[in-house]
Amino acid sequence: MTASTKPTTPIDVAVGILMKPNGDVLLGQRPTGKPYSGYWEFPGGKVEDKESILNALKREFYEELAIEVRSAEPWCCIEHVYPHAHVRLHFYISHEWRGEPKSQEGQAFAWQGKLNVEPLLPATVPLIEWLDRLRYAT
Secondary structure (H helix, E strand, O other), X not given: OOHHHOOOOOEEEEEEXXXXXXXXXXXXXXXXXXXXXXXXXXXXXXXXXXXXXXXXXXXXXXXXXOOEEEEEEEEEEEEEEOOOOEEEEEEEEEEEEEOOOOOOOOOOEEEEOOOOXXXXXXXXXXXXXXXXXXXXXX
């Protein structure tokens, strides 16, 4: 994709941070065949036309992880321009869900306290420090 063909309007993406009471969060590894395959990220996906961010999050978590998000609060929103896409990432934090996450699309998932998986998706990197302040506030 050349600079002249880059999308100028960002794609809205709902991103969920499942957080256990001890602060552990769930990360997923991008599957083979997708841009940045093998990179770790917070699960989520594209918001469909006329779909709310929260409904997109709930749908994606059901489709990818077979869990029901019971509640989630908006946390932050960032934009990131990748070579293949310009995305607007809407991050939500959930402490309440039903079910145990199970990969529905063949990707690996891992619960993480202090993160020990890599590489991280570039848009995820700056959020880790903010998230650690929230998870491990004293």
